Amino acid sequence: MxxxxxxxxxxxxxxxxxxxxxxxxxxxxxxxxxxxxxxxxxxxxxxxxxxxxxxxxxxxxxxxxxxxxxxxxxxxxxxxxxxxxxxxxxxxxxxxxxxxxxxxxxxxxxxxxxxxxxxxxxxxxxxxxxxxxxxxxxxxxxxxxxxxxxxxxxxxxxxxxxxxxxxxxxxxxxxxxxxxxxxxxxxxxxxKTTKSVIGNLPAIAAGAHDPYDRLHRASKLSSTNLKRIQHSLPGGTWRDWPDDLRSSCHVKESGATYPSVYGRMKWDAPGPTITTQCFGYGNGRFGHPEQDRAISLREAAMLQGFPRSYSFIPDEEAVSFAKVGRLIGNAVxxxxxxxxxxxxxxxxxxxxxxx
The missing domain is CATH 3.40.50.150 (Vaccinia Virus protein VP39)
Structure with missing residues (x-):
């Protein structure tokens, strides 16, 4: 070198x-x-x-x-x-x-x-x-x-x-x-597949975080969105849901052009483009491949190539999804x-x- x-x-x-x-x-x-x-x-x-x-x-x-x-x-x-x-x-x-x-x-x-x-x-x-x-x-x-x-x-x-x-x-x-x-x-x-990068991180629930890594934190889900992700298939779309879980925008003809919204990632394929809103289940194909939640901030960072130990905010600062998500999503x-x-x-x- x-x-x-x-x-x-x-x-x-x-x-x-x-x-x-x-x-x-x-x-x-x-x-x-x-x-x-x-x-x-x-x-x-x-x-x-x-x-x-x-x-x-x-x-x-x-x-x-x-x-x-x-x-x-x-x-x-x-x-x-x-x-x-x-x-x-x-x-x-x-x-x-x-x-x-x-x-x-x-x-x-x-x-x-x-x-x-x-x-x-x-x-x-x-x-x-x-x-x-x-x-x-x-x-x-x-x-x-x-x-x-x-x-x-x-x-x-x-x-x-x-x-x-x-x-x-x-x-x-x-x-x-x-x-x-x-x-x-x-x-x-x-x-590289999604699983090869984030497959070994501890399981967490929506709204929870890993006690040993506060950026391995998933946003909360409403009761409706929890039901939606439970019916979502890896690589699938909102069309996999029962009719009563679909929102009004989905039944409109214009909604048919956004099939990856509320989608789950697939373990055996690369993930989607990580954006500043990647921590939100409804913002794209940001559902975890098997856990009923959106990807965590740490998982998003690792999908951007950052090492698991990368520090985005000082230890004493409270974690803000908006701030850390912006830093991760805007990063090269x-x-x-x-x-x-x-x-x-x-x-x-x-x-x-x-x-």
């Missing part, structure tokens, strides 16, 4: 540290994580060697990044600019800059533009970005690519189940280098961070061998 000190990185929009943690596992020295959300300070500084800076990337002075890069043999600017119009980062940035609801659509992709500006001002040797696939269809993405003058660039839509992440999740992945040609391979790693999967880190480390190794 390449010595970590030789690649120094800054993680923009670092969130709970999934990308930082993955890059560190690949041997990259992530010195700074930057995010507008103060809740990201604990997971970044508790689980990695990086320092945290609460800042708005839209107004960040490039000298902050340049100071971190000073003296480094190779530099990496990494990040996932939030592009969901209702993400925590986007809401906060819009409020700060006085952007109203009517302008939200046009501003939705602006953080990608700010990322590009920081690249041009700091000129890192290496770049990696991951984002939602619809970004590829936006004019701002072409502008981003056009701004990478002097870089060798490759990007593609990656199915995360092919890199060993137990999720059916597609992400736009980009890597760029000043050192030489670089490419993203066609990944075909063995698929650790597995993806590790894969990207491995690519970059190998790329730099080949470059140094030639020079």
């Amino acid at each position: 390449l010595k970590s000190e030789r690649i120094v990185a800054v993680d923009l929009f670092c969130g709970a540290g999934g990308l930082t943690y993955g890059l560190e596992r690949a041997g990259i020295n992530v010195k700074l994580g930057i995010d507008i959300d103060p809740a990201c300070a604990h997971p970044i500084e508790k689980n990695s060697k990086a320092k945290f800076l609460q800042a708005d990337v839209a107004t960040l002075d490039g000298s902050v990044v340049e100071n971190v890069f000073a003296g480094a043999k190779f530099t990496l600017l990494a990040g996932c600019a939030p592009c969901q119009p209702f993400s925590t980062y986007s809401r906060a940035a819009k409020q700060k800059h006085g952007i109203g609801a009517g302008e939200a659509r046009s501003e939705e992709w602006r953080l990608v533009e700010y990322f590009g500006k920081l690249i041009r001002s700091t000129q890192p040797d290496l770049i990696t970005m991951e984002n939602v696939p619809p970004l590829a269809l936006q004019p701002v993405f072409k502008e981003f690519l056009d701004g990478l003058e002097g870089y060798f660039v490759d990007w593609k839509i990656v199915e995360c189940s092919n890199i060993g992440l137990p999720q059916t999740r597609k992400r736009l992945v980009l890597i760029a280098s000043k050192l030489g040609p670089i490419s993203i391979p066609e990944f075909a790693l063995p698929k 999967p650790v597995t993806l961070g590790k894969v990207l880190g491995d690519l970059l480390v190998e790329h730099v190794k080949l470059y140094t061998e030639r020079h």
Whole structure:
């Protein structure tokens, strides 16, 4: 493995540290994580060697990044600019800059533009970005690519189940280098199943938690939803329920297009895309494969590639499903961070061998 000190990185929009943690596992020295959300300070500084800076990337002075890069043999600017119009980062940035609801659509992709500006001002040797696939269809993405003058660039839509992440999740992945040609391979790693990742966690009931891990905690279920999940089959839909358990939206023609709502996962397949609302049984296919509850916060984190010991909040802080769910659902999967880190480390190794 390449010595970590030789690649120094800054993680923009670092969130709970999934990308930082993955890059560190690949041997990259992530010195700074930057995010507008103060809740990201604990997971970044508790689980990695990086320092945290609460800042708005839209107004960040490039000298902050340049100071971190000073003296480094190779530099990496990494990040996932939030592009969901209702993400925590986007809401906060819009409020700060006085952007109203009517302008939200046009501003939705602006953080990608700010990322590009920081690249041009700091000129890192290496770049990696991951984002939602619809970004590829936006004019701002072409502008981003056009701004990478002097870089060798490759990007593609990656199915995360092919890199060993137990999720059916597609992400736009980009890597760029000043050192030489670089490419993203066609990944075909063995698929991990839901059972292989969370199958050994202790059984808990809806509304309960593991006394030895307070994040292995499941949300409560109403009496109706408890009956619903008891009638739900792994991989099935609400159509498996008796008619009297179906809600009014299910019997409408429009409801037929959402079969995975109130669904159970399957043990022998990857799970669904983990979202910020993954702790709620009615928010997607987030029902546990065999226990009558939604997946726990810990299970959601592990399906994102985080180790079982990963700390998202201080020990003395009460567990909030909304807060921890947001940190987990918005995170770059650790597995993806590790894969990207491995690519970059190998790329730099080949470059140094030639020079």
